[in-house]
Amino acid sequence: MTDLVTFGETMLRLSPPQGHRLETTDDLDLRIGGAESNVAAAVSRLGFDSAWLSKLPDSPLGRRVTVELQSHGVDTPVAWSDDDATRMGTYYIEHGGAPRGTNVIYDRADAAITTVSADELPTERIRESEMFYTSGITPALSEAAAKATATLLETANDAGTTTVFDLNYRSKLWTPEEAAVGYRALFDAVDVLVAAERDTREVLGRDGTPEDLVSGLADDYDFETVILTRGDEGALALHDGETYDQPVYEADTVDAVGTGDAFVGGFLAARLDGENVATGLEYAAATAALKRTIDGDIAVVTPEEVDAVVGEDGAGISR
Amino acid sequence: MTDLVTFGETMLRLSPPQGHRLETTDDLDLRIGGAESNVAAAVSRLGFDSAWLSKLPDSPLGRRVTVELQSHGVDTPVAWSDDDATRMGTYYIEHGGAPRGTNVIYDRADAAITTVSADELPTERIRESEMFYTSGITPALSEAAAKATATLLETANDAGTTTVFDLNYRSKLWTPEEAAVGYRALFDAVDVLVAAERDTREVLGRDGTPEDLVSGLADDYDFETVILTRGDEGALALHDGETYDQPVYEADTVDAVGTGDAFVGGFLAARLDGENVATGLEYAAATAALKRTIDGDIAVVTPEEVDAVVGEDGAGISR
Amino acid sequence: MTDLVTFGETMLRLSPPQGHRLETTDDLDLRIGGAESNVAAAVSRLGFDSAWLSKLPDSPLGRRVTVELQSHGVDTPVAWSDDDATRMGTYYIEHGGAPRGTNVIYDRADAAITTVSADELPTERIRESEMFYTSGITPALSEAAAKATATLLETANDAGTTTVFDLNYRSKLWTPEEAAVGYRALFDAVDVLVAAERDTREVLGRDGTPEDLVSGLADDYDFETVILTRGDEGALALHDGETYDQPVYEADTVDAVGTGDAFVGGFLAARLDGENVATGLEYAAATAALKRTIDGDIAVVTPEEVDAVVGEDGAGISR
Amino acid sequence: MTDLVTFGETMLRLSPPQGHRLETTDDLDLRIGGAESNVAAAVSRLGFDSAWLSKLPDSPLGRRVTVELQSHGVDTPVAWSDDDATRMGTYYIEHGGAPRGTNVIYDRADAAITTVSADELPTERIRESEMFYTSGITPALSEAAAKATATLLETANDAGTTTVFDLNYRSKLWTPEEAAVGYRALFDAVDVLVAAERDTREVLGRDGTPEDLVSGLADDYDFETVILTRGDEGALALHDGETYDQPVYEADTVDAVGTGDAFVGGFLAARLDGENVATGLEYAAATAALKRTIDGDIAVVTPEEVDAVVGEDGAGISR
Amino acid sequence: MTDLVTFGETMLRLSPPQGHRLETTDDLDLRIGGAESNVAAAVSRLGFDSAWLSKLPDSPLGRRVTVELQSHGVDTPVAWSDDDATRMGTYYIEHGGAPRGTNVIYDRADAAITTVSADELPTERIRESEMFYTSGITPALSEAAAKATATLLETANDAGTTTVFDLNYRSKLWTPEEAAVGYRALFDAVDVLVAAERDTREVLGRDGTPEDLVSGLADDYDFETVILTRGDEGALALHDGETYDQPVYEADTVDAVGTGDAFVGGFLAARLDGENVATGLEYAAATAALKRTIDGDIAVVTPEEVDAVVGEDGAGISR
Amino acid sequence: MTDLVTFGETMLRLSPPQGHRLETTDDLDLRIGGAESNVAAAVSRLGFDSAWLSKLPDSPLGRRVTVELQSHGVDTPVAWSDDDATRMGTYYIEHGGAPRGTNVIYDRADAAITTVSADELPTERIRESEMFYTSGITPALSEAAAKATATLLETANDAGTTTVFDLNYRSKLWTPEEAAVGYRALFDAVDVLVAAERDTREVLGRDGTPEDLVSGLADDYDFETVILTRGDEGALALHDGETYDQPVYEADTVDAVGTGDAFVGGFLAARLDGENVATGLEYAAATAALKRTIDGDIAVVTPEEVDAVVGEDGAGISR
């Protein structure tokens, strides 16, 4: 049985070397990235069986994605598209530093996943899984993707699979108003909500203290767990009426992209391992901090490394 | 005054290192490529003023194209698109070797140029230019691009600018039947036709000896010059009732992409320099052979290097 | 059910850039290589389920192997060793060219697999599989490895799994006399024998024409199929009393290492697909030729590419 | 009409990878660098027409410079030298970090520009331009270069072109005493002076507070504008009797070389855009800070990026 | 006459690029590293004749070590092993950053040096040298290596060569108890002891203030000089009854490996130059700080650079 | 005692990657090259003690040369120049392929060696050496270098050291007439002459068959040995009245630069080993063929590899 199934878009990720610009570079690093596959890869690396559902063009570019995900042990029973009108989503990332921010350029229109339907995916994998995860990016991709997202969340919910949803608001895909409608249509089928504080305020239009935000969300939508992620200020969770405050672990950041997905991956792995929410948050924060030291979207870590951070070992040289 | 204006699509060109596969590589070389900009760059490098007209997304990816073309001295008065629905065309190239062919994957749908209109381009540049070049790829991109192609060819023709057209049939863009219709709609405004023997037979549906092909085309459409390119068998031209046979120069090939465009660039540069068709073909073949020794679509050569090949200097080390 | 299970050693493969020497390089490419995992990867890439059994050190170096094999879809239910006295086998390869040969340096002593026992491997995977493959390298590694090889071959044989054995004589591991004894102890459990002509003569001490060699082997050991690989002269097979002669496909060689394993992989994939021996040999030769155009031990190919070679498409650029 | 013309030497710039030493490296990055071309490139990138005048050897090395400058949109109507006694200036840069400083090795003797004469340059470009910029490096290169510098500054001054001069004292080219004489001979034709505080004190021999320095310079030589650059302490300008104090923007520095030229480029672009001195200094400081995040001498930036820094947007990831 | 002879193991050092993991990288940097060759290289670079004694496999891998050491001017009269049972020691290093530490994986079992005997080394080089250095790693490698260490230290001692010994405790080679016995067996022949504070406490089992530690060691074993290295807190030395406290110089660290060896190299070079212990410690700290800015184990520095740090010049750009 | 001392100029060698042009590259490989150091390195690698005399700037660039030569075991007792008017000679090489030749750009004016005097070199090393080698490049560099060349050749001759001289005509340094005068002034002190057939005809103005050329040279100048190198047609030698004809070994060429120096190095090493002229020529041809498979000027080979070529082993994979 799979421990975690995720569903969403993964893109090719193209980046020039450190300090170089897209306008002038002639070298690009090629990796892959996508919230749902990042989470699946982190959970697989942390010792659990995970699978990622999606739709990809039947081409070397599409296979580039499954090759990299499989390397991390993720199962990839995706739908393959032969439709020439669909393509491989791509994003370009130029790492910056103050005062130049990191710049992301998305080139994801007409990706194969925009034509996905729940019918072409092995939904039994979700029913047989312990957890199902998707994020607010997926329903924003197309009407078809939104419909599939709803179907899969309901499928999971009906089967007793714990459902996890991260808002992951993307302003380049839809407006806050559209997103709010889209999110609310799904909340009913969600057990565990992960929400950035900023999205909670600006998209869901809620206010108050962080404590107000988590309790308001939990009350209004009857979530089993709500996790509010707050950047440098850590995370706040509410579960069974109790709140948990988790600070961040300091990190020498090489690449910040994927930090939030590593956080979710660490949390879900701990939960799959039977840990309580407090411990889950520690593993989440540790996995996120480790991710920041690693090039690429994916948390290429081991359970032992996460344990060591939770146990607060310093960063020296071990020999 | 500009010597040559060209019009067409240029794409980002992404390729893994020699012997590596797209499915598994994590390094890509980034260059640019497009028939019309390849020709403009070759002509500029060979000593003439050239300009390239097109439409690009107003982004680092769009600017990546003008940066590289400008580096070769090409002027780039393009239209910039702010329309989020358009994108930067991209192609992936995996160099092979027998028995694995070189593999090209196009990702060019919805490129900014598919929305181009002659109105947004500086057509006076064409009227003031000695030559205008475009290829059969451009009208295949979209209805708008086909209309702009026709308008620009007619603009050139009306202004007495010599018009040059290379069939450049692309089976992934249209059928032979569609292409034949598209080509014929433009032939009236074309002075110099460049046609691969294969396209002449399979798309234009003509047959006979190579000599039959060039004379048939010249007769039917009243071209001033017809150049039939025949791969390893060289090229055959017809001009003023005389035919010219040009063999290829042997080359140690590093990258065959762009060979045909280098051929056209060498021919046009010689013609701009006042050379006759026979000499033009020699320069064409020499530029094409040099291109094959160079990584990327563009013939990064000097006039002296082309002269040296025409003068048949051997390939040793000069010190 | 798995289609193919293989068992053997896989090493890290370290190589300097083309034209550079190990003595002076400061850059190494890191890949993995091993006959049995090369075969498993080729078969997986050609569309069948494969698994590779082995024993690896429980370290990033050991996981480097499973990461790369999983990326090609190979299942890796290996035994992990915590014994500090065992290590990760490594080999260095310096690509040459006439008159300098390619140089391989093995550093494989005390690899974890030298302590392997059949008990620590999931032998049920072999029993449930259609085919089982190992090579003459494995029993040469250690007494424990030889014993495990015998046990696994017998397990397969008893379960009705087709067993495939490639002599793969390695003079740095044992003498011809030792190898001959080792091979003969296993032949009883082997259905399909793959043998280089040179090993057949120099190790097994047989002589005569190639036809004599295959028929002699088949007669003496009652193999179902015997394939004699003959380098540039192709391969000769005997099956059901009929001989099959397969020439090589010409290839522009980038990296010759792994050619033989790609040949076996192509053959087994065709056989798993229900093809007869003649067709199997064509797929074998095609896969081997493609492998030569690719950097690394593994045939990073697709079924379509192998089909295209068998169908004798030329190596041009398709666009 | 050109907005800015500059005149000076540009060199090849060779640097080993981060953390590697020149003594032991076998890889060098090749870029170009020179105060006057750095300024021209920054101004072109910020939206104005710029041209760079110089003299280069007629060789691939000389063309390497024009290729890179043209890529940034800079026009390069340079004199080409066929004199075998002249060469391409080169500099090596080894990036350090405390306590090892960044090390620069110049190899610029007998560069083609040391033989330059105003006669061989298109001086009408200067007369038709809005601004002309050169620095104190140019007259230090040779007597011929000093004479050409004086002639071009006077040409500009006579034509009403605003003249801008940056002291840029280089101790490896001349003594403070020689430099002081050289500078003073040119000041009469200078409208805008840019001077490092240290050069003002140690070369021009002035003292007092920064305010004393700018007012003293303005009074003594009747400059329209004086800008005193003060490293981490920002810049102080005097214009029309008013002083302006500009702090630095903090930056994560990848490469500090070219910071001062980016500052001048940002200032001149703002002035060409009609901005006042205070705003000009803000753009100067923002362009300088962005430059520090970028590899190479040149500020590969966009107007939008400079605007964003002036508008004090933080450095996050925008998606 | 040689100024310094050292004896010990040097390994190949393999590391992925910054931010990449061993599990997933396909690129490795190849360097060499070993305490005793690091010290010999630093001393040679700082202007003295040094030689390194060891035993290496007679292969390209063994020669890779002498090639790199010779490049730094170190003489390498090593014993070459043709014994196929011995190999080249290797270590893998993955640079981290908080909260992920730098990870070192040793693969040094059965290195050729484990079979070394004093007989096969040119011991006259030690007798004719001013100083002899080895570290506590060497006797931990094997019984043979321990015996050779003792013999060489005694040879040096008997000949009046100053002997220097650095504890360099490695927990992966022996237990604290074993190490303490091993060290004490050698102390009688040691003149200058270098000991990390942590090893002094945890291996030698001593306690008290740092001052207590150095005076206790000096008293108990009659060392001429004792240097206690204390990480960020600098070093404390005792010599002729006087203690010397040396703080660290701050450094922008690129690679911390080899810092301790650079410290010893700087100290010994200064002592060979006739400097007193206080000055020796300054040079030690300066060489160590410079090392941290450089990729690899070895302090690729010049005497002038060390002088500049001792003279406290800031880290700017000199031109 | 040194076996071979050489004297001459060595330059930095800068080259773009295969298929890239100097005009557009941003990556350069850095190596060193010079006829006399190439010969010294080959002889050292083939098992003999060699030293290289020269004059270098006292800078990281000068040390870059000694670092690389020392790595091959060559002793480098050079004169170091602090004269700012001298510099490090550099050459750029762009590897081509038909019809584009390999292009070499020299930037060697005012190299430190142009100011060399025999006084500043350790001439006793020549007197104590078995052989002394220099080439016709050295006297062409400057009057001072020509004078030092004459002095060192005479010093060697007077001391009974065998003197070896390779014409190595460089048209960019002097005219054929100047060279002929320069060569003849030295011939009296030369024992072994190496001369390209082309230089013999075009510079020395001799004609006739190859046999005529070698016997004419031997007769006219009383050389002990004359070797005429004839490119693809091999070499012809005359010694003790007997002629020897040596064909070339075929090679897969990666880099042809330095082939002639490898030939001389192989010949001298064999002669130092007591081999006769016929065997010397075989080793020469084998070393030259191996060099062609290796990137850079230097023959990074082993005696065993040369032996294997002489013994005509094929180029397969040995494992």
Ligand SMILES: [Ca+2]
């Ligand atoms: Ca590149």
Ligand SMILES: [Ca+2]
């Ligand atoms: Ca990256």
Ligand SMILES: [Ca+2]
């Ligand atoms: Ca990369």
Ligand SMILES: [Ca+2]
């Ligand atoms: Ca490329």
Ligand SMILES: [Ca+2]
């Ligand atoms: Ca390197």
Ligand SMILES: [Ca+2]
């Ligand atoms: Ca490198």
Ligand SMILES: [Ca+2]
């Ligand atoms: Ca490789």
Ligand SMILES: [Ca+2]
């Ligand atoms: Ca750089």
Ligand SMILES: [Ca+2]
């Ligand atoms: Ca690589």
Ligand SMILES: [Ca+2]
């Ligand atoms: Ca590049």
Ligand SMILES: [Ca+2]
């Ligand atoms: Ca580079």
Ligand SMILES: [Ca+2]
């Ligand atoms: Ca090279």
Ligand code: NI
């Ligand atoms: Ni990378």
Ligand code: NI
């Ligand atoms: Ni990276």
Ligand code: NI
């Ligand atoms: Ni890579």
Ligand code: NI
């Ligand atoms: Ni490239």
